Amino acid sequence: MDHFLNPRNVGSVDGPTGMAENEDCGDVATISLRVDGEQIVEARFQTTGCSGAIACCSAVTELLTGSALQVASELTAEDVIDYLDGLPTDKRGCAKMAAMAGLKAVRDALGAGD
Amino acid sequence: MIYLDYNASAPLHEAAYEAMQPFLGERSANASSLHRLGREARDAVEQAREYVGALMGAGSPENVFFTSGGTESDVWALRGVFEQKSNTERNSLLVSTVEHPAVLDTAAYLSKHGVDVQYIEVDSTGCLYRLPVTKKTRLVSVMAANNETGNLYNLKSMALWAQREGALIHTDAVQALGKIPVNVNQWGVDFCSVSAHKIGGPQGVGALYVHPDTSIGPLITGGGQERGHRSGTLNVAGIVGFGAVAKAIAGKIDERSRRMAALRDRLESQILTALKTVHVLGDLEHRLPNTTLLTVPGIKGEAIVLEMDAVGVAISTGAACSSGSGEPSSVLTAMRLANPKIQGAIRFSVGVENTEEEMDQAANAFIQCVERLLTVAGQIENV
Numbered sequence: 427m428d429h430f431l432n433p434r435n436v437g438s439v440d441g442p443t444g445m446a447e448n449e450d451c452g453d454v455a456t457i458s459l460r461v462d463g464e465q466i467v468e469a470r471f472q473t474t475g476c477s478g479a480i481a482c483c484s485a486v487t488e489l490l491t492g493s494a495l496q497v498a499s500e501l502t503a504e505d506v507i508d509y510l511d512g513l514p515t516d517k518r519g520c521a522k523m524a525a526m527a528g529l530k531a532v533r534d535a536l537g538a539g540d
Numbered sequence: 541m542i543y544l545d546y547n548a549s550a551p552l553h554e555a556a557y558e559a560m561q562p563f564l565g566e567r568s569a570n571a572s573s574l575h576r577l578g579r580e581a582r583d584a585v586e587q588a589r590e591y592v593g594a595l596m597g598a599g600s601p602e603n604v605f606f607t608s609g610g611t612e613s614d615v616w617a618l619r620g621v622f623e624q625k626s627n628t629e630r631n632s633l634l635v636s637t638v639e640h641p642a643v644l645d646t647a648a649y650l651s652k653h654g655v656d657v658q659y660i661e662v663d664s665t666g667c668l669y670r671l672p673v674t675k676k677t678r679l680v681s682v683m684a685a686n687n688e689t690g691n692l693y694n695l696k697s698m699a700l701w702a703q704r705e706g707a708l709i710h711t712d713a714v715q716a717l718g719k720i721p722v723n724v725n726q727w728g729v730d731f732c733s734v735s736a737h738k739i740g741g742p743q744g745v746g747a748l749y750v751h752p753d754t755s756i757g758p759l760i761t762g763g764g765q766e767r768g769h770r771s772g773t774l775n776v777a778g779i780v781g782f783g784a785v786a787k788a789i790a791g792k793i794d795e796r797s798r799r800m801a802a803l804r805d806r807l808e809s810q811i812l813t814a815l816k817t818v819h820v821l822g823d824l825e826h827r828l829p830n831t832t833l834l835t836v837p838g839i840k841g842e843a844i845v846l847e848m849d850a851v852g853v854a855i856s857t858g859a860a861c862s863s864g865s866g867e868p869s870s871v872l873t874a875m876r877l878a879n880p881k882i883q884g885a886i887r888f889s890v891g892v893e894n895t896e897e898e899m900d901q902a903a904n905a906f907i908q909c910v911e912r913l914l915t916v917a918g919q920i921e922n923v
Binding site: 427430431433436437438452453456472473474475476477479480 | 838839840842843846847850879883915916917918919
């Protein structure tokens with residue numbers, strides 16, 4: 427609930443190194459990154475999603491910030507769920523959607539595209 | 541907590557609470573028993589039947605049968621008609637597409653069992669303009685007021701159409717009772733479902749009005765309670781509570797209606813003035829005085845409800861969202877609204893116990909909540 431009620435890193439990065447949008451069950455999540463060397467120094471998100479999508483996107487930006495790009499490229503929905511200390515069963519899809527948005531942004535930053 | 545979810549359930553009325561106490565304690569007995577406590581319980585049930593019947597304009601209280609709630613009443617009316625002796629000349633059920641699931645799911649059940657179910661479409665405001673009754677129609681079921689939009693439907697006119705073709709008509713008046721005048725005799729309907737907890741009675745009690753000239757088979761068979769129409773030991777305390785609140789609000793419906801409308805309008809106007817992205821859904825000229833169904837396209841109603849809850853305001857979504865399925869509201873889907881409007885739907889439903897201050901606080905909380913969620917959605921600049 428904290429990451430839903432007080433989401434971290436809302437918005438979009440100016441001049442992002444990597445940026446991607448992911449859509450699932452009618453929700454859209456956009457994650458943008460700024461990379462310095464091999465490290466993600468800033469990650470931001472926007473989403474039209476439900477409470478779960480907001481909390482998960484917030485968690486993804488926290489997980490990505492400070493992470494090396496290669497490490498970040500292994501981000502999974504389980505990492506997001508663990509970071510949030512669990513999620514209700516009906517919100518686990520939100521973790522998938524947010525993690526995928528983060529991964530796509532990381533791949534964009536790595537220049538690999540989708 | 542500011543409670544603005546009266547269409548879901550109204551808080552228990554003081555009169556109901558007090559009337560129920562003895563029947564939960566020292567006067568608890570089976571209303572079918574012959575001993576004094578049983579007879580007293582039965583008398584209390586019959587007294588309640590009079591009060592509930594009077595609130596519905598049912599004529600004789602004998603036309604009112606107690607049930608476990610609105611859902612049972614709806615299911616009983618539909619199945620009770622079609623599970624009687626089959627009538628091959630009249631085997632069609634006509635229901636609107638915005639009915640409560642109790643009606644729609646029962647219609648689907650009957651359809652699987654050989655009944656020809658026809659649906660009456662509504663427009664984008666939830667209005668229905670024609671009632672395609674034919675000589676094959678055995679029963680029409682149209683609600684008096686919609687639970688989500690608050691739309692009111694012209695029962696008197698529809699009952700005339702149904703009668704002209706010799707069809708029976710049922711109405712689900714669960715949301716109408718206590719908010720607008722309900723008079724089954726003036727409407728001319730054959731069956732009418734009501735529920736106690738929507739008017740401040742206890743949960744788990746309802747009633748079905750059955751016109752005295754109409755026959756209907758039982759849904760629940762067994763001990764023959766309710767003159768053989770609805771078996772099962774009577775929920776005496778619950779029925780007494782239903783009767784007590786019906787008595788308490790009888791004769792005050794117009795006054796209650798005016799107060800609810802003033803509160804609802806105060807809330808709604810503040811929100812619409814502050815947030816240009818918010819729209820009202822439904823038929824604004826003909827809706828329940830206590831209901832406003834708003835939509836904020838682009839953000840999720842579910843997120844608004846949870847955030848409002850966190851600041852102490854209880855409201856409902858117009859759409860259920862479970863991630864992965866995103867099941868939309870059947871009412872708003874029937875109105876053929878665009879998905880963002882359906883997903884962004886929020887229902888406020890006020891009660892006479894609410895205050896002007898609560899409306900102001902709820903409006904402020906809603907405005908802040910929507911602005912924050914629009915920021916998260918990237919639809920307005922970061923603040």
